[in-house]
Structures are given as structure tokens and as C-alpha cells.
Amino acid sequence: MFNKIVKILNKIKNKHIDFPNLESIIIVGTFFSLWLAVIFEDVIEHVMAYVFILSFGILHGANDLTLLQRTEIKKKSTRNYMKILLYYVLFVFGSVLIFYLVPSLALVVFVLFSGYHFGEQHFISKTISASFKTNVLYFAYGTFILFLLFNSNNLATSEIIKNIIGYSIPISVFKVGLLLSGVISVAFSLILVLKNELKINPIKELFFLGIFFVVFKTASLLWGFAIYFILWHSIPSLYDQIFFLHGQINKRSFRSFVVTSFPYWLISVAGLLFLLFLFRDNLEKSLAFFFSFLAAITFPHVLVIKRLNQNQN
Numbered sequence: 435m436f437n438k439i440v441k442i443l444n445k446i447k448n449k450h451i452d453f454p455n456l457e458s459i460i461i462v463g464t465f466f467s468l469w470l471a472v473i474f475e476d477v478i479e480h481v482m483a484y485v486f487i488l489s490f491g492i493l494h495g496a497n498d499l500t501l502l503q504r505t506e507i508k509k510k511s512t513r514n515y516m517k518i519l520l521y522y523v524l525f526v527f528g529s530v531l532i533f534y535l536v537p538s539l540a541l542v543v544f545v546l547f548s549g550y551h552f553g554e555q556h557f558i559s560k561t562i563s564a565s566f567k568t569n570v571l572y573f574a575y576g577t578f579i580l581f582l583l584f585n586s587n588n589l590a591t592s593e594i595i596k597n598i599i600g601y602s603i604p605i606s607v608f609k610v611g612l613l614l615s616g617v618i619s620v621a622f623s624l625i626l627v628l629k630n631e632l633k634i635n636p637i638k639e640l641f642f643l644g645i646f647f648v649v650f651k652t653a654s655l656l657w658g659f660a661i662y663f664i665l666w667h668s669i670p671s672l673y674d675q676i677f678f679l680h681g682q683i684n685k686r687s688f689r690s691f692v693v694t695s696f697p698y699w700l701i702s703v704a705g706l707l708f709l710l711f712l713f714r715d716n717l718e719k720s721l722a723f724f725f726s727f728l729a730a731i732t733f734p735h736v737l738v739i740k741r742l743n744q745n746q747n
């Protein structure tokens with residue numbers, strides 16, 4: 435009883451947000467964003483999407499170096515930090531180079547990596563223990579969400595892909611991808627639930643998928659992506675990262691997270707804005723560059739978060 439009272443007081447004092455509340459906020463935010471998609475035309479949706487991706491989206495990956503440092507068993511030292519920074523920068527530039535040299539391979543790897551990363555974020559708190567089967571589920575679920583988005587906006591997606599890789603791919607690729615990833619997701623979630631290795635509420639999961647379907651069908655490609663990426667991925671991920679670094683979620687830990695992220699955030703946003711400025715006259719080309727840049731900073735981020743989750747297990 436006493437512990438409960440202390441917990442409630444602590445919540446009020448720290449304005450602590452617990453996960454069920456965060457989920458409700460995300461659902462309300464999604465419907466609000468959906469309403470914005472109905473009243474605004476594509477150009478406004480694009481501006482809103484860029485603002486969200488550049489703020490929360492980039493922010494959720496801007497503390498990777500600190501997270502990496504924390505997960506290092508070795509003692510922290512300046513030299514250690516410099517080494518991590520050097521590897522990180524090399525990794526980002528290596529990704530850019532691969533996008534430039536073999537764009538089709540880079541794009542496939544990017545979509546697969548992202549799928550795993552989205553699925554991992556969605557299911558990690560509902561997974562009892564990590565295994566090959568949970569990895570397959572993360573991968574299949576995340577790619578299913580991406581293929582749902584691509585199918586709902588197939589022409590716009592294939593146009594951007596054409597700008598990245600230089601040739602068109604058949605729209606049927608999205609349908610096959612959706613079907614395959616959907617079947618694998620259902621099969622592996624069933625196996626994991628039956629083995630008591632996954633704690634999910636199937637009705638709730640289907641409800642979420644229904645929301646994503648309506649959002650992707652109603653919003654433009656970029657706004658639909660931004661709604662999922664920010665509300666359903668970046669905000670829960672920010673929450674987990676702040677918790678990992680500070681042990682609690684309150685104004686102070688959030689501020690500290692923003693302060694340490696700021697230099698990396700600024701460098702990424704300045705680089706991205708510069709690219710968008712260069713391609714300002716050609717929306718399709720600028721979107722292609724935008725996604726390639728996002729990919730370059732995503733590759734190391736996916737590995738850092740994977741490591742963080744392994745560390746927590």
C-alpha cells in the first residue's frame with residue numbers, strides 16, 4: 435500500500451508517462467494526423483512530414499553514440515569515444531557509397547533492415563525471450579508494415595524507387611512482399627503465442643493494423659510514412675532509450691537526452707536540408723535523396739538498437 439502511494443506521488447512529481455498512456459496518446463495522435471491528411475493537400479502533408487521526420491525522427495537516432503558507449507563493457511574514455519565516433523562516421527559514409535555504387539542492393543538491404551527494426555520496436559516489450567523465431571517475427575512484421583504502405587501508395591513508391599535505382603520495378607513486387615510477410619507474421623506470432631514466448635492481444639494487434647491500413651490509404655506516401663515512423667516507432671523508441679540511459683522518464687531526463695543529442699541532430703539535419711535545397715526543383719529526386727540519406731543514418735542506428743536490446747536481455 436505504502437509503495438503504491440509512493441509510486442503515485444512519484445508519478446505526479448516526475449510527470450512520469452507510463453506505457454499504456456503512451457499508447458493512448460499515440461492512437462489519438464494518429465487519428466488527429468489522419469484528420470490533417472483529410473483536410474490538407476499533398477504539399478502541406480509533405481511539409482508536415484519533413485518537419486516531423488527532421489525533428490522527432492532524426493532525434494530518435496541522434497543519441498546512438500551515447501547508447502553505444504553505454505553498451506560498451508569497456509571503461510569510458512575519450513579515446514574510446516573517438517574510436518566509436520570514427521567507426522560510426524565511416525559506417526554512414528560507407529552506406530552512402532554503397533547507395534551510390536549499387537543502389538538496388540542498398541535499397542533492398544535498407545528495406546529489410548528497416549523492417550526488422552520496426553518489428554523489433556513493436557514486439558520487443560511483448561517478447562519473453564529472444565530467439566531465432568522472434569527475429570523472424572520482427573523481420574516479417576516490420577516488412578509487412580512497409581509493404582502495406584507501399585501497396586497503398588504503389589505509384590508514388592515505385593516513382594521514388596525508380597529515382598533511386600534508375601529503373602522501374604513491377605508493382606506486383608509490393609503485393610507478393612505483402613502476402614509473404616503477412617503469412618510469415620501470422621505463422622510466427624501463432625507459434626510464439628502458443629509456446630508462451632510472446633504476450634500479445636490479437637484483437638489489439640488487428641486493430642492497430644486496421645489503423646495503419648486506413649492511415650496509409652488516406653494520407654500521401656510521405657505523410658503516411660511520417661505518421662507511422664514518428665508516432666509508432668520514434669516516440670516509443672525515444673521513450674525506451676531515455677529509460678535505458680536515465681532509468682526514468684521525466685522532464686529532466688528528456689531535457690538531458692535532447693541536450694546530448696543536439697550536436698548530432700544538428701549535423702544530420704543540416705546535411706539533409708542541404709541535399710533537399712540542392713534538389714528543391716525536383717520533388718521526386720529530392721525524395722529519393724531524402725530516403726537515401728535516411729538510409730545512411732539508419733544502418734548504424736539499427737545495429738546500435740539491436741545491441742542495446744541484447745544488452746538489456
Ligand SMILES: CC1=C(/C=C/C(C)=C/C=C/C(C)=C/C=O)C(C)(C)CCC1
Binds near residue numbers: 544549659725
Ligand atoms: C517509405 C518509402 C521507402 C522506405 C523507407 C524506409 C524503409 C524508411 C526507414 C527508416 C528507418 C528505419 C529509420 C530509422 O529508424 C522507400 C523504399 C525508400 C520508397 C519510398 C517510400
